[in-house]
Amino acid sequence: MRLTCPHCGERDLREFAYKGDALALSRPEANAELQAWHEYLHIRDNPAGPTRELWYHTPCGSWMVAERDTATHAVHRTMTPAEATK
């Protein structure tokens, strides 16, 4: 698998680390209900298909959001977290 780091360009999978669903960018407010934190930390849509997820490009230290298909492994788009949350 190859992913495109928004800063470095296309690179082999071995340069990247996966974190999980891009919902990790949507951290609840500090005073949010425990249920909101539970969903943020644990509950996942986990689709068999297109999804948005967080990856880390280890050599350059960039985080990015990848739109990827979990059924086919096709990577449709990658972007910086800032672009993703715009």
Add this chain to the structure above:
Amino acid sequence: MRYSGFKVFLEGLRGQSGWKPVWRDPEPKPVYDVVIIGGGGHGLSTAYYLAKNHGLTNVAVLEKGYLGGGNVGRNTTIVRANYFLPGNSEFYSHSMKLWEGLAADLNYNVMHSQRGLINLFHSDGQRDAFARRGNAMINQGDDAVLLDREGVRSYLPYLDFDNPRFPVYGGLLHPRGGTARHDAVAWGYARGADRRGVDLLQQCEVTGIDIEGGQVTGVQTTRGPIKAKKVAMIAAGRSGQVAAMAGMRLPIESHVLQAFVTEGLKPVIDHVISFGMGHFYISQSDKGGLVFGGDLDFYASYAQRGNLPMAEHVMEAGMALMPMIGQARVLRSWGGIMDMSPDGSPIIDRTATKGLYLNCGWCYGGFKAVPASGFATAHLIATDRPHETAARFRLDRFATGRGLMDEEGTGAQHNLH
């Protein structure tokens, strides 16, 4: 039909003409007492124990593909009871006891082979962690032996003791650990359930779960609607999709775990061995293939296949640990889809819907868990109370933080367990 050496001999004399179907292919009935979604190891063992332990035989197992086609048919066949956290300890210990009588119980040779499992450690810190694990195993009533470096050498003289990057400090030997023939486990449970009257419905995909007033009433399938007051979702690898039909979202992320087998070789590895400094564990099958695996590919996947970086890492670790396997050739690789939970431990629990039960989140532990998982799930379905060995596998532990079973200590990131 009862299997025995004599029967095999007799059929040999008469050209194998007398063997009967190992299971029926019944038409779905309109109503069952219990419907189990998922004809993998856990679904089949649940059906078996529902019939055997609880006398519930008006049961259907619905399988969208073929029986045993999921992870029970694509794993590295390791059976062990070497967990250290309460919850996992008693559960896998129970499973091991069931394994030990399984062939006789099922009248099917599942080739359970307790050849011994050795977890290697490579630092003082790892030794301490394995010592805790070994002591926990003995606390539980299971077996464990702490080996020093020379102890390991006496079992595994072929490891690299001369020039390793990470020297072997010792190992935790689990004498009752070993392997079993994975397909046979699925088939043995399927045959046992079928013989007791359970309907095994293959090519029967569930397309909807019917719920009325908070009570489950049945399922919609590609072979028509089926009514049931109790429905169990036992579809690890696809848990999220199944639960979604009941309006549930799960604390699960699906990941691919690759495994590998080499060409057949004369016996050379007599134990199950796991490396402490890289992702690598290995055993040798009775056919002679070296069966080995590593860690997840680490990205979410339903594709049942992986990529090169982890495949290469696994073989690099193999070269580092036991370079004598260098000339073995990898024949086949495959991937299984793991239900990864936030603490790396499974869930066997009721749901908010009456009559709807959930069995999921097996991470890597699924195969060895098959007997105890079916045992406990059957108990839960039949009595509506958790079995004592699985009482801690609660769905709400993540929300409450109570009774987390994070053996890896990596926290609530699904792919790190």
Add this chain to the structure above:
Amino acid sequence: MRIATGGLIDREKPIRFTFDGKPVTGFAGDTVASALLANDILLMGRSFKYHRPRGPVTAGSDEPNALVTVGEGAEARPNTRATCQEIYDGLTVTSQNRWPSLRFDAMAVNDLLSPFLAAGFYYKTFMWPRAFWEKLYEPIIRRAAGLGALSGQPDPDRSEKAFAHCDLLVIGAGPAGLAAALTAAEAGADVILATEDTRPGGRLLSETVTLGDQTGREWADRMAARLAAMGNVRVMARTTVTGVYDSGTYGALERVAEHVMPGEAPPTCFWRLVARQAILATGALERPIAFPMNDRPGILSAAATRTYLNRYAVSPGARVAVFGNNDDAHRTATDLAAAGVTVAALIDTREDATSDGAWPFYPGAEVIETQGRLRLEGLTIRKPGGTLRIGADALAVAGGWNPALHLTCHMNGRPVWQEDIAAFVPTANAIPGLTPCGAALGTFSTAGCLEDGRRAAEAALDALGHSPKPIDLPDAEDTPYSPPATWAVTAPGRAWLDLQNDVTTKDVHLAARENFRSVEHMKRYTTQGMATDQGKGSNVTALAILADATGRTIPETGTTTFRPPYVPVPISSMGAGHAGKGFAPERFTTSHEASTARAAPMIEAGLWYRPSYFPVHGEKTWRESCDREVRMVRECVGVSDVSTLGKIDIQGPGAAEFLDLVYTGTFSTLKEGRIRYGLMLREDGHVMDDGTTARLGPQHYLMTTTTAAAGPVMAHLEFVAQGLRPDLDVKLTSVTDHWAQFAVAGPRARDLLNSLLEEEVTDDAVPFMSCWLATVSGVPVRLYRISFSGERGYEIAVPARYGAALWRLLVAQAESLGGGAYGIEALNVLRIEKGFITHAEIHGRTTAYDIGMQAMMSKTKDFIGKAAAARPGLTESTRERLVGLRPRDPANMPLPGGFLFTKGETPSRANAQGYVTSACWSPTLETHLALGFLASGPERMGETLRFTDHLRNRDFEVTVTDPVAFDQDGGRMRG
């Protein structure tokens, strides 16, 4: 036998090798199989289950029978296909899976027992008595199973791995692959042409076809030369593309030097080929026909027969019969006769077939039996009007072709059935960017393959944005191919499908009878297709037999699939370069050489090496050294290299607010020049790491992490900065490698520093938990007054290039004061005496509350992990919480990993109250000490507990204490 003329062998170059110790001579260009056949040696192996005598059936990597061990010693390669292994002078070839010899194999008794050993018999027996499975049956089965044997010696790890990138990867170099590569290369694309063979040409090297006015091999040679001369083409021979992975990544195994005596060159190279587009031109594999006793040495595929004949100038026999259902059988007979070999018979299943050859011809006939033991002696055919025995010492079988579509299955593509060629073809778009063509797509004429190759290349060029240039393709045969589907001959007797695993048509019927109707069930139950050839020859036929047995069509029954790798890949190839020290990088601190010069045992700490202790003359055990070093620090001064701790430089206007978010405590209020201890949680409320952070300037902090967590913490901080708070202007830089840092600890630490620094260190200038800029020998250094030992302590940091020099200086000064260097054993004792935690305590399951640091969790601000740490289950007082432990008898060591029980209770899981995480002998307090976790621990001070370590047979009493055993008020480190 060798044909007098022809072939692609070099008769001027005889090659001598041995087979089972006996000398054999072949020619350059021969494989082991062709050379043995040339010497009339057909018996090359034994089957897996029944140990039946076997000869080669193919001339390629799909060979199931002729598996041999090649070479000797550590690099001996078991299970090597004799059909692929090129011979070289001095090669040793050994047969396998036989005892005592290949000709007489005692295990062949299994064949006599075969009526009792049907598919899956082992699932039905060996269950009683229970102990016998492991003690008796399984060992016997294991010994009988397996094929070749590993040498048992460590592999020398001489293979390599590499990456290559291209616009277009062409897999296979037959007519389709060559036409494709040429089309793409002429258009300017960067092309890699990979062929499993030793040279391009594919079937053209084995057939007698003509292309234009040239022979097939002449044309192939010219094309290969033309491609090789182009700068944008890389021709990779002896390279099998083994697997298809995501995003245009292909795995490939190049056999660099397996065809020569082991020497300098790496035996193999495992390639990761990254291609924007790819073309599958892998051709097709001829399939067998299942007729009774179709496994004898001398029975081989017709295509292989022509390969041996035309390429190697070898005939498998003197009287060769040919059996088939299509024109390839006739082609084979023609080639045999042209080579002067007697064609014993041409048997064609088609009733309407005709032949004008000078050989006995039997249309509408089938082989129903064969004779011979160690090689074929004859066969019986059933023809219109009766049966006939034919004497023959070889039989070529042409059952039709299966496209070599294996790679198209690697991303879960399921092949589709094409009725007119009675074969599976690749499903469309099975692999993004991969275009199948030629025989791999079901096109079987030479002209069709050429045209198909060009078409596929043009499609790839289009996708790449290149414009194709017209290329000339020669005229070639364009024979239609539409054979009847001939799977098995109906006649009594065993008819093999999977030759290696000894799966017969009866086994498939048995599976069907037992209701293993799914093709996956049948395969798993019978082991069909699980052998080293992965069912390349037999899977489709077995599927057809299952369809027949269950009354379904082939598409109804299922499809065939294949998993990577296409051919088996040595672990030493995919794992190349990682044996021994190659497994992981080695990180050395700047004091490494000085430490090893003092005979300090260096131990692994992640990728780093750190000194365990520094032995001095007369010390016999590590404990003696460690105790001395501890006393040295407590009484005088010690120096220790702490450079491995992670160091992260944090700068920017948002730095302070950023740290407030990632630490439980508040850092925005930290004064410049001061240091604060920080506790970092994961978002799930458990402790991630700890360390100190210094404020070097208004917008400048330096964070330290533990050695183990340096990488994860960096990734975590970057996540917070980029993902959660992109609004904060903060920059993070890992400076772990940039600074060498040494702890100077002990009552005389300040004296030591003052003997080196150009500025005077006073407690006013450098109070506890402060940092300071100073100078040593003109080099600016950073000085941090922190302590992990509980003594007056400083850490002095210099740019790494000065590290070695500063270390020598520090050690020399320390020794002159009566101190010296200390290692991580002493460091560990010092911190346990002080109750300081490491990852032994913050092991990923503990909270700030568990380690007694709940007071460090700010109540006034948000921080990572705050909300989740407040979950009810994480704040219950019954949790296992950090305590100190002291044995009632000081000589007893509560070993880490041992468990704690209430006094008098049985040591069982249900009774466990906690466990020990760290322990040491404290030379300071002259007792063993431990840290551990205990249910409701802090509420149980003074309680006597039972400590049990089953593994190491320890069982004694310990007393619960405060974690801090020494200098509880911290007066010593504060000075």
